[in-house]
Amino acid sequence: MERIPVGLVGVTGYTGMELARLLEGHPRFELVAATSRTECGKVLQDIYPFLRHCRTGLCPVVEPDPAALAQRCELVFLAVPHGAAQEMAAALRGRGVKVVDLSADFRLRDPEVYRExxxxxxxxxxxxxxxxxxxxxxxxxxxxxxxxxANPGCYPTAAILGLWPALANGLVSTQGIVIDAKSGASGAGRKAQTGTLFCEVTDTFRAYNLGRHRHTPEIEQELSAVASTPVVVNFSPHLLPINRGILSTIYTMLTPEGLALGADGLRQAYAGHYAGHAFVRVLPAGMLPETRHVRGTMFCDIAVVPDLRTGRLLIVSVIDNLCRGASGQAVANANLMLGLPLDAGLSLAPAMP
Amino acid sequence: MERIPVGLVGVTGYTGMELARLLEGHPRFELVAATSRTECGKVLQDIYPFLRHCRTGLCPVVEPDPAALAQRCELVFLAVPHGAAQEMAAALRGRGVKVVDLSADFRLRDPEVYRExxxxxxxxxxxxxxxxxxxxxxxxxxxxxxxxxANPGCYPTAAILGLWPALANGLVSTQGIVIDAKSGASGAGRKAQTGTLFCEVTDTFRAYNLGRHRHTPEIEQELSAVASTPVVVNFSPHLLPINRGILSTIYTMLTPEGLALGADGLRQAYAGHYAGHAFVRVLPAGMLPETRHVRGTMFCDIAVVPDLRTGRLLIVSVIDNLCRGASGQAVANANLMLGLPLDAGLSLAPAMP
Amino acid sequence: MERIPVGLVGVTGYTGMELARLLEGHPRFELVAATSRTECGKVLQDIYPFLRHCRTGLCPVVEPDPAALAQRCELVFLAVPHGAAQEMAAALRGRGVKVVDLSADFRLRDPEVYRExxxxxxxxxxxxxxxxxxxxxxxxxxxxxxxxxANPGCYPTAAILGLWPALANGLVSTQGIVIDAKSGASGAGRKAQTGTLFCEVTDTFRAYNLGRHRHTPEIEQELSAVASTPVVVNFSPHLLPINRGILSTIYTMLTPEGLALGADGLRQAYAGHYAGHAFVRVLPAGMLPETRHVRGTMFCDIAVVPDLRTGRLLIVSVIDNLCRGASGQAVANANLMLGLPLDAGLSLAPAMP
Amino acid sequence: MERIPVGLVGVTGYTGMELARLLEGHPRFELVAATSRTECGKVLQDIYPFLRHCRTGLCPVVEPDPAALAQRCELVFLAVPHGAAQEMAAALRGRGVKVVDLSADFRLRDPEVYRExxxxxxxxxxxxxxxxxxxxxxxxxxxxxxxxxANPGCYPTAAILGLWPALANGLVSTQGIVIDAKSGASGAGRKAQTGTLFCEVTDTFRAYNLGRHRHTPEIEQELSAVASTPVVVNFSPHLLPINRGILSTIYTMLTPEGLALGADGLRQAYAGHYAGHAFVRVLPAGMLPETRHVRGTMFCDIAVVPDLRTGRLLIVSVIDNLCRGASGQAVANANLMLGLPLDAGLSLAPAMP
Known part of the structure; x- marks a missing residue:
């Protein structure tokens, strides 16, 4: 079967790296161009030795020229910082190329919220x-x-999938939601900076950007849509000394409807909500998710844990921030946009240990 | 100055190890006996090569015999599992020996709560x-x-120090408190078990014992005393792939009194509360604690972060679970019990990086 | 195309886990039975939650009964400790089942060496x-x-692939070879023991079994065959605080023939030797291998580094100990034994980062 | 007792950080000035929050002005890159200030070797x-x-202490020595660069600078002096995913004299050589060193392991690269230069785990 040519703008970051890995195993996509201003003229395996003897390793690294990309690609992934993606997306779309943008530039529907x-x-x-x-x-x-x-942010992916069934079905209050989220260091990007050096991240743990992380309005936008009422959350990100993975511990108050369901009923509500969505795995009673259980995959593992002492529903949701939270989800979206099955190239078993 | 002889019951775990380290640097205590049923007859450096060429390395490892300990020691540290500490504490105390018990056996004032x-x-x-x-x-x-x-638990130490000023001064509601806590793996002990093998902990992250961790009643007991009203909390522990350190992210609702103080006033309330307590460091605005900043020390670092969007006060508190959360606090208590300055042997700079 | 039923004896260790992962993605094999005395009656996803929503997760866990396995499987992988594999291999083979044994039981041709x-x-x-x-x-x-x-040991795989071209072509002396090898902790197995707890392995590094590791005779057996003369080596294993990966730094003395080739010639000799073997990647000048570059794959990356100051040839070879060094190589062998392409199910891009 | 004022030029790197930690616990030195062009005007705790509530945290951060430093300090530590240290050392010395230079600038006696x-x-x-x-x-x-x-390099410290007794006593050949060394990431410094980001170092392992690391001539200079004959070595550095620690596995050939001593005799020769040097710990038979066993201390742990199959003597030596390999050794030298005991402020028990 003929392969569909796709391009990648911005290959030097971790999401670019992960896209290269996933496209190597994709049955229909062919990465025909990857852009980098600093590395153009090379092929991918020159900058990523791990891709030697891989098909993708021979993909040329080129200048980020929308006209040239449009000539060669049916779809282009944008893995560049927010702001930079806007013009490229417009230029490619103007030339009839489909775009999956991994930045934040098109996630917020209200431009005022973006500006703020x-x-x-x-x-x-x-x-x-x-x-x-x-x-x-x-x-x-x-x-x-x-x-x-607009490919979702990593934190929002875990938070929204975790809260959707509860909010959509009125099982928890829309008030007072707390999302305590912990992410691996690849989420901080591949830019050289002191704060993410090995010795500044290993064997330690910290919170950051409390109350002001930019994924907050994205989470609130989607939860408000789900709940049909404005939802305001406390979202607190933390930096884990691991490569990949996000775990969100979410605190909600059960409504009378939620309380009436009981522990089994709540789990069944979640399982029913995600029936037919094989990438979301609602765990049985007594099992809690771990980031490694989804490593390198599209899975979102969710545990639903009522606490009757306090009337709360705790929800623990876990994803791989680079795969489900970025590049894998981008491939899934590209699959749908190009008429392929959602899981084409994405039926991967987690890498354990 | 003459040294005060002290003993250690249970030397093979991480808290025993940490006590040996701290006693090595102590100006007045002398570790004269350490017990282990499996290793008796040796000296400490035989089982802990890191103590070679250290004074403490020559301490004899003996049977846990209370009579023999009572003959040699003015004070004994108990670093054995809960349950096992009760009889030993009684036997030593009956012989006039002072006891610092690092287990949970004497922390809960109500024996019914202990039983439960x-x-x-x-x-x-x-x-x-x-x-x-x-x-x-x-x-x-x-x-x-x-x-x-009764030496406090590691999680309770971080949680109580984080919440005390706010609850004692009515700055936050006594209802709906969430303590999302993350601990290094030394908190899980040194027993051989699959779940804490290196490959089961590194490069991953998980919650555990949600809603039913045994430190919950201990936290509630002390917070209720501070607030002069029963306090029920959601306490959620997580396992970090680091050696040492606990970070607790605590979510509260500001009362009108708390709101009226504003961000600076809240920080000043905390700073004032802990004035004269050099081991507690209330961080200035814009600074968040990290577990490594307290590594190997008695420090508890606290950040006070109001979120006006949601009316919450977030409190982040950090300790070293082995030092402040166990063995260091035990030495501090022993200092007080024997008339020494609180910080004798404990004025340590954190080990960075 | 019809799937070929295969079995797995011993599923609770890391090599069993890795086989499950690889078989999930295999185009022709179907895992129909996995054995464990302690877990039988379950399906794999009960003991490995990461396999939920995966085909392999539904594989039944059964008693290790050779007759039952023989009825259902064309080939069986043995992932049990040495000693235990011998009888099972004999029993299965007697029933006409092909066997890939991941233990050491059939690697040494001389039973006296095995006994020793x-x-x-x-x-x-x-x-x-x-x-x-x-x-x-x-x-x-x-x-x-x-x-x-007899599936090779992890250390021998890296060492033999690293030395084969040099010894087979007389480029280095057969005397005085030093193999300084470093392995991730998954190589130590999944048995509960204090020495491989997280806190005993992370943030530290150590050598072990110097001069007496059991992979030594296996390395010497194969190198002697390649060199057509007895080869005795110094093999020194070390434990790395990483999940997967072996890096061997190999020290040899260049022969006059080797010296005459020069740096480029030596690399070309290696590249030529491995032409047609896509899993072995001989790196260009100036590039050194890293364990993560082969993570989760069959690749063996080799750098050839002459040191003219000392007349030595340094060879650095890297594999993933669980995939190339165990379960992946087992699948490759099974592929060949059953008439499939060597790389069926094994064309994987490394998981980075 | 009056404190001796000392200064520190270059405080923003890991060796500066470690000096601050060690000076905090020093009984006689007082850090009165630390320099940083980018941070001057602050006090140390502003840039190092871990030093809050520590005496050293109040040390002013000033411009690197030799005249001002000379007015205030009896001795200055230089923790700046090689090259930069030369002029500052000359300027301080010209003003009568004693200098401990942690850079490479004054280690090599032959300026031609430095240039090369x-x-x-x-x-x-x-x-x-x-x-x-x-x-x-x-x-x-x-x-x-x-x-x-000239404070020694980290790698040379471990290598020289490991080889000195053997070479000084003719126990091993001066030819064909291999030093396979592995270092924690703090040895790579605190400069922002992609190659030492957390995600580029964790869960992986690599060699670097094979055959051309700048510590090679320093090692050879000192070993040649010890052996009274030119010694040329293969020195191969590797990067460990740990904060601190160097482990060197050293391969030598036993001389007839060395062979005649036997395993016990060789160990006794080492123990005798280092009798009276409490910072060097020669391990008993069957014990191998680990980097964590010396964490945060001046200890150098050495195991002597003869391999009779190959006629080699393997030596494993371990230090903490930041303490013994840099800042701790600098304090020890300063102690001697100012008439204090070698171990003043340095009698520390290793931080375990």
Missing amino acids: WYNQPHEQQHLLEDAVYGLPEMYGHAIAGASLV | WYNQPHEQQHLLEDAVYGLPEMYGHAIAGASLV | WYNQPHEQQHLLEDAVYGLPEMYGHAIAGASLV | WYNQPHEQQHLLEDAVYGLPEMYGHAIAGASLV
């Missing part, structure tokens, strides 16, 4: 109404028809 | 009323006069 | 002459015709 | 003959009388 949290105006507001939020379980149909998909 | 959470009756209930809860900032005077000190 | 290094007599010596040493690049043809394959 | 390995001419050659190589066990007497001490 990202401290800069949105330069391509006309594209916002076309952009589809790329959470496949939630917006699968719209994604299949989209030409521009 | 530890699934066994308390066998030495008559000792409970004499036992003093060994949090020096809170009970320093009583500790100085005690002959039996 | 493993402190026990070999109980199935009649099988030794049929067993083929399962290093596919070296014995591919014999493996294809074998019914019993 | 560091790719730049030495600008202060007249100081070379006054500089004393700061390995206290070897040059203690000269250090006590020196005004400029």
